[in-house]
Amino acid sequence: MPKPFQFSASDVIVKKRETVFQGFFRMDKLWxxxxxxxxxxxxxxTRELFIRGDATCVLPYDPERDEVVLLEQFRLGALEREQSPWLLELVAGMNEDGESPEEVAQREGQEEAGLCFSRLEKICDYLVSPGGSTEMIHLYCGQVATEAAGGLYGLAHEHEDIRAHVVAAEEAMRMITDGRINNAAAIIAIQWLQLNRSRLREEWQA
Incomplete structure (x- = not known):
């Protein structure tokens, strides 16, 4: 059997491409x-392609108190699901031109949770929904002190209304099991933490 990845982007021939919607995001149609x-x-x-920039997400973790910070906010895409459309998520933001993912992480940590990351460890990069979207997530775990964390945050001019919750790491893991956390970035990051928690508690407190 041939090995994976025998084809590359150069094997794709785009016969025609047109923008069918341009708003905050863009939608293109390709032949x-x-x-x-x-x-x-x-x-x-033909395929429709949702043109969306890359984003950076961070799981804030305090290795001394063994706690994470999760953000609760309204998400329109969950409005018609059975669970509340107020989701528990990570610190996250869109990458602006010229910004590194690490810079986005620090900016969003301040804006969304009042947090400054003393360390950032890369978890992975992943495509959100490559069947129809260009978006790539840059995922990190960031070291914080949770003693004074929590509260209300968000930028009013961006219509953000965010409550930051401090949650025991074990409880965050249970939230995945019982479905209270149901978004990909948070699930991936918390499961990564489950695998790397002992190492982080040793290395980040050294």
Whole structure:
């Protein structure tokens, strides 16, 4: 059997591309073709592509108190689901032009939770929904002191209304198990913390 990744972006032929919506985000329609695994060529087909910039997400963690900070805020995309559309999430923000993910992490930590990260450890980069969106998430765990954390945050001109919660690490893990946390970035980061918690508590308190 052939190994994975026999094709690359250069194998995709875009016959036509047009912008069908331009607002805060952009939607493009593409007519394209690419080779098939069986050696034939895919007939020209269309796809809509949601053009969204990259974002950075951070799980704030206090290794001494073994606590994390989670942000509660309204999310329109969850409005028609059974669970409340007020979700528990990570510190997060869109990457602006010229900003590194680490710079975004520090900016959003201040704006959304009043936190400054003394260390940032990379967890991973992942594509949110590559079937129809360009967005990449840069995911981190950041060291904080949670003793005085928590409260209300967010930028009024961006219509943000955020409550920062301090949560025991064990409780955050239970929230994934019982479904109270149901967004990808938080699930990935908290499960990563579960795997790396002992190491972080040793290294970050040294």
């Amino acid at each position: 394209l073709t690419h080779p098939r695994f069986d050696g034939d060529e895919m007939p020209v087909f």
